[in-house]
Amino acid sequence: MVRVIRGGVLLDIRAHRAEAADVLIDGDTIREIGAPGLAAPPDAAVVDARGLLLHPGLINAHTHAHGNLAKGMGDRWTLELLLTAGPWLSGGRSLEDKHLSAKLGAVEMVLKGCTAAYDLTLEWPAPTLEGLEAVGGAYAEVGMRAVVAPMVADRTFFEAIPGLMDVLPPAMQKDVEKLRPAPWKTSEANMRQALARWKLGAEQIRLAVAPTIPHHCSDEFISACVALSREHGVGMHSHVAESKVQAIVGLERYGKTLTAHLDDLGALGPHFTVAHGVWLDGDDMRRLGGHGASVAHNPGSNMRLGNGLGDMRGMLGHGVNVGIGTDGANCSDNLNMYEAMRLASFASKAQRPDAERWVTTEEVVLAATEGSARALGLEGQIGRLAPGAKADIVFLDLGHVNWIPLNDPTNQLVHTEDGGAVKHVMIGGRLVVQDRRVTTVDVAALARQVEAARQRLAGINAPGKALYEQLAVVVGRFCPGLAAVPYHITRYVGA
Numbered sequence: 001m002v003r004v005i006r007g008g009v010l011l012d013i014r015a016h017r018a019e020a021a022d023v024l025i026d027g028d029t030i031r032e033i034g035a036p037g038l039a040a041p042p043d044a045a046v047v048d049a050r051g052l053l054l055h056p057g058l059i060n061a062h063t064h065a066h067g068n069l070a071k072g073m074g075d076r077w078t079l080e081l082l083l084t085a086g087p088w089l090s091g092g093r094s095l096e097d098k099h100l101s102a103k104l105g106a107v108e109m110v111l112k113g114c115t116a117a118y119d120l121t122l123e124w125p126a127p128t129l130e131g132l133e134a135v136g137g138a139y140a141e142v143g144m145r146a147v148v149a150p151m152v153a154d155r156t157f158f159e160a161i162p163g164l165m166d167v168l169p170p171a172m173q174k175d176v177e178k179l180r181p182a183p184w185k186t187s188e189a190n191m192r193q194a195l196a197r198w199k200l201g202a203e204q205i206r207l208a209v210a211p212t213i214p215h216h217c218s219d220e221f222i223s224a225c226v227a228l229s230r231e232h233g234v235g236m237h238s239h240v241a242e243s244k245v246q247a248i249v250g251l252e253r254y255g256k257t258l259t260a261h262l263d264d265l266g267a268l269g270p271h272f273t274v275a276h277g278v279w280l281d282g283d284d285m286r287r288l289g290g291h292g293a294s295v296a297h298n299p300g301s302n303m304r305l306g307n308g309l310g311d312m313r314g315m316l317g318h319g320v321n322v323g324i325g326t327d328g329a330n331c332s333d334n335l336n337m338y339e340a341m342r343l344a345s346f347a348s349k350a351q352r353p354d355a356e357r358w359v360t361t362e363e364v365v366l367a368a369t370e371g372s373a374r375a376l377g378l379e380g381q382i383g384r385l386a387p388g389a390k391a392d393i394v395f396l397d398l399g400h401v402n403w404i405p406l407n408d409p410t411n412q413l414v415h416t417e418d419g420g421a422v423k424h425v426m427i428g429g430r431l432v433v434q435d436r437r438v439t440t441v442d443v444a445a446l447a448r449q450v451e452a453a454r455q456r457l458a459g460i461n462a463p464g465k466a467l468y469e470q471l472a473v474v475v476g477r478f479c480p481g482l483a484a485v486p487y488h489i490t491r492y493v494g495a
Contacts, residue, residue, distance in 0.1 A: 002026050003429060004040040008049025008395065010385060011056075013365045016410040018053055025391045028428035032387055047431075051399055052423060053409060055365075056385050057115025057392035058337040059372035060325050062237075062275045062296035065102035065135045065148075066090045066122045067328025069454060074330075079243040079305045080479040082331050083157045084471050087179060088464035089330055090122055095134045097453050098123075102138035104450055105335055107438055109144065112419035114337045115392040115427045116145035118273070118296065118325070118376050120210045120237055123150060126182035129194040136205040143432035143440045145392070147376045149210035149237050150191060152225070153217050154184035160216045161245065162252050167478055168471075175467055184221035188228065195232045204428070206377070208235035213242075214258045215249050219265060226267050235271050235377050237296075238262070241284065242276035243307045244483045244491070251487075259284035268293050273375045275325070278302050278310040281489050282318070285311075289319030294375035297367065299343040301327030308491030309347045312359050312367075323372030324364070341368050341414045350493055361414040395424035 003025040009018040010033070022038035024031045032038065070089040074082065093101070102121070109117060117139070123131040127150030139146035158165045158176045165173060181187070191209060198207055211217045211225045229236040240258050241247045250258035259280060262268055270292035274280070277295040280288070288295065295315050302310055304327075315322050324344055326335045341364050348359040373383030382390050398406060400421035406412070425433035432440050 001429065002041050002044040003047055004038065004044045005047040005049050005054070005393070006036070008052045008054045010054045011409050011413065013362055013369070013410055016362070016408050018406070018409040023054070023385070023391075023393070025429045028390055028430075030385065030387055030389050030391050033385065049395060051397065053396040053398055053403070054385065055394050055396065055413060056369045056383050057394055057425065057427065058113050058368050059323065059376065059383055060109060060114050060117035060335065060337055061273070061294070061323030061372040061375045062298055062325030062327055063105065063117050063119055063335060064121060064328030064330070065105055065119050065138070066093070066098065067330035068101045068105040068108075069097070069450065069457065070330035071333050077305060077331070078479060079307055080161075080245055080475055081472055082305060084475045085468045086157075088461050088468045090124075091464045092457055092460035095130055097457065098131055099134040099138045100446070100450055100453055102135040103142060103441065103446060105329065106139050106142035106144045107441065107443060107446065108335045109337070110142060110425050110427070110432050110438060111422065111436075112336045112338060113394040113422045113425060114144075114335070115394070115425065116373075116376060116378070116382055118147045118149070118208070118237060118372075120149050120151050120212070120275070124181065126187045127152060127190050127194065129190070129197055132194050132207065133200065136200045140200055140205050141441060142438070143427050143430060145204050145378070145382065145427065147206045147208050147235060149208035149235070150194075151210045151212040152184075152187040152191070152221070153181050153212045154187070154221045155216050155218070156180055157216065160213065161249055161479070161482070164475070164478055168474055172471060172474070176471070184218060184224065188221070188224045191228060195228070195234065206234065208237055210237045213239045213246065214262055215246070215253050222262070222265050222267060226265065229271055235273060236267065237273040237275060240274040240277055241279035242302075243305070244279055244487060245479050247279035247487055248482055248485050257281065257284050259287055263287050263291075271377065273323070276302060276307065276310060277315070278307045278491050279487070279489065280311070280315070282314065285315055285318035285320055288315075292321070294321040294323055294371070296323050296325040296372075296375060297344060298325045298327040298332070298340070299347040300340055301332040303343070303347070304332055309351055309493060310491065311351065312344060312348055313357050316359070316363065321371055321374050322367045323375040324368040325372070336419055337368055338413075338417045338419050341365065345414050361411045364414050365410055391426055391429040393426040394422060395426070396421040397423045
């Protein structure tokens, strides 16, 4: 189908301008962009964009489908307390629950101008083809693009942190032993099967590999993930130096930073994405930049969990590709990429007094579009409005208060837009949001299904909640003590 978008203005991110232009779309791809009145076939469907600003679909470089049923469930949680709460927050999920959770997140994202996501999803004790299809199928149903990566480990959280298991009372040690993941060869075999039998289509819904946190995985398992990633030509994504506890554990366990250890294992490369990277030092950034790797910068979650402020300026300065992410709704509570961009800008400003070192709004928008696209392995295909790119386009209502007056569209996209002005969202030439309503799924029915699942899972996971409340007392004492160990950099403001 051929469409032509007429009457709108297109954001020029780098020039901080919005100029009138028409867009010709052939199937799922932008064929031509030109001045108003652009020639189009007589049978082309016209999309009326009068009074609308068009920008590339935002791309979420890091989120978690399983977190969407757990939004709002915690407040003063560190990362380590969040990980402790995992069996309570995400336990007992059926395939339908996994599908519902992913669909809920996809609906939220498209309503807020996001057209693609890198989703690190959870199945315990090991990933399955059916579970990954449940998640991937939800994105396909809504109409989003997604890279779906199963998070895998062969150590429990309590084994991964030296000394933590030892301070647990014997009864709790027995309880957490039941949380053991599958042997790594089982997870590897299941991922290999999923990669070989994937039928959702490599263009819209892709798979990747996600050894969840380096020290939660044996070196043998990480090496197997590296081999699997390269054998199948898929991405690899891991939470690296997200918290100070993780940074300290890396030095204790390996005698070097987590990034240096991954480098020694051959994990780094253009296919590799670091999630968070709050506690990366200059050498870590140099290694990542030298290998062409990416960082998914999640400023909202980093602050929400008290992990500190990631240094986006430092990353860019070392040649690291930076994408922007929201993280999961269980630790950021919404999946709003406009908010993530705003927080990325503000976090940079809170780190240093030299305004020349702050990231610019241009850099932030480019990270949330082109940078995230590169992290997803879709560089040049999405994240830009240009001939040959996929027609993933967000239409903002310039009559919305966020855009009155219109002074600088790049600045305002970062600092004033909050998703409220999103009117239409097109993905691959298809309007998945039209007049602020999702066109692909029944959102009211989804809400009823999600509420029923929430009530049922609350009962199923009551024992997990009780266990969390016991474990949190120990983890809440032990991990802050570990975080008090001196480290050669700091990412805390006011520390």
